[in-house]
Amino acid sequence: MNDIFNFIGSLFGYLLWGAFYLVKNFAVAILLFTVVLRIIQFPMQIKSQKNMAANMRLQKKQKEIQEKYGRDKAKASEEMSKLYEKENVDPMSGCLTTLIPMFLLMGVYWTVRNPLTNTLHINKASVQEALAYLKGLPVIGGNINEYYGEINLISYFSDIKENLTCFSSADMSKIESFANGFTLFGMNLLDAPNLHGVSSVYILIPVLCFVSSFGTSFISMRMNGTQLKGQQGCMSAMFLLMPLMSAYIAYTVPSAMGLYWIYSSIIGFVSTIILHKFYNAESMTALEEARRIALLESEEASVRQVVRTYSSGSSNSGKSKKKKKK
Numbered sequence: 001m002n003d004i005f006n007f008i009g010s011l012f013g014y015l016l017w018g019a020f021y022l023v024k025n026f027a028v029a030i031l032l033f034t035v036v037l038r039i040i041q042f043p044m045q046i047k048s049q050k051n052m053a054a055n056m057r058l059q060k061k062q063k064e065i066q067e068k069y070g071r072d073k074a075k076a077s078e079e080m081s082k083l084y085e086k087e088n089v090d091p092m093s094g095c096l097t098t099l100i101p102m103f104l105l106m107g108v109y110w111t112v113r114n115p116l117t118n119t120l121h122i123n124k125a126s127v128q129e130a131l132a133y134l135k136g137l138p139v140i141g142g143n144i145n146e147y148y149g150e151i152n153l154i155s156y157f158s159d160i161k162e163n164l165t166c167f168s169s170a171d172m173s174k175i176e177s178f179a180n181g182f183t184l185f186g187m188n189l190l191d192a193p194n195l196h197g198v199s200s201v202y203i204l205i206p207v208l209c210f211v212s213s214f215g216t217s218f219i220s221m222r223m224n225g226t227q228l229k230g231q232q233g234c235m236s237a238m239f240l241l242m243p244l245m246s247a248y249i250a251y252t253v254p255s256a257m258g259l260y261w262i263y264s265s266i267i268g269f270v271s272t273i274i275l276h277k278f279y280n281a282e283s284m285t286a287l288e289e290a291r292r293i294a295l296l297e298s299e300e301a302s303v304r305q306v307v308r309t310y311s312s313g314s315s316n317s318g319k320s321k322k323k324k325k326k
Helices: 002-023 026-057 059-068 073-087 093-113 115-119 124-135 149-155 157-163 169-179 201-223 233-252 255-278 281-325
Strands: none
Touching: 002 026, 002 093, 002 115, 026 093, 026 255, 059 073, 093 115, 093 255, 115 124, 115 149, 115 169, 124 149, 124 157, 149 157, 149 169, 157 169, 201 233, 201 255, 233 255
16 A cells, blocks of 8 residues: 555655746645645545535435334335435545545655655665665764655755765755755744644644644535534544544644645635535525426427327328318
C-alpha cells in the first residue's frame, strides 16, 4: 500500500513543484496545488451533492416504508432497495466520496514526506547517499528522523551543502530554491507541530484543521437539512471522527500537510455552497417533478397520436366501403 501512495505522491509532486516554481513560496504553492486537486474532485462532489439531495427528497417515502414494515426488517430492506433503484439513488455513494479525499490525502502526505524524490524528482540513489552523510555527522546525525529523512536533509541543507557532492549542480539549485520557501508567519512548514509543543505558534495548524473540518461538515449538513442523529453507518462515524483525525494528523506530521488540509476544507466548503445552490433538495424535487410531468405529457401526446391515427384509418376505411356499395 505504501508503494501505491508513494507512486501517487510522485505524480502529485510534478504538480506541486510546478506551482512552487511559479511562486517560490511553499504556502502559496500548496494553495494552488489544493485548488487544482479540488477541481479534479469537483465531479465527485457534484455526484455526492446530488445523492444527498436525492436522499433528502426520499425521506418521506423512506419513513413510510419503515412505518409499514417496521417489524419486518428484511421486507423493509427489500422495499428500500426497490425505492433506491426506482429513484436511481445510491445510498453508499456518500461513503465513497468521503473516502476518496482521504485516499488523495495520503498521496499528498507522501509528496510532502519525500520532497526530494517525489516533488523535485531527484535520483533516489543520490538522495540516499546524502542522507547517509547527514546521519554520519557527530551532532546533527543524532537528530535525524528516519521517517522524515528527506525533510531533515532540506532543513540542514544550508549547513552541509558544500559537502553534498552526490548532487548535480542543477539538483543543488533546485534544492536550495526549495529550501528557502518554507517559512510562513515564522513557522517552518517542514516541522511537525508536536516538535514545538502546544504553547508554540505551530499549534494553530492542528487547531485550524479541527475547526475547518468540523465547521465545514456541520454547516454543510445543516445546509442540506440533515441532522447528525439521522445519519447511519459510515457517514455518522466520518462526521464525528474526521475533525479529530485531521487535528491529530496535523499535529504529528509536517505543517505543510496540515496547511493543505485547512486549504482543502475551506475550498471544499465554498464549492459546497455553490453546489447547494444548484443541487439542493428543493430544486432537485422540482426538477424531478418537471421531468415526471414532461414524461406524462409525452405519453399522453403519443396516445392521442395513436388515437388520431386509428380514427383516421377507420374513417377512411368507412368511406371506401360506401364508395364500393354505390
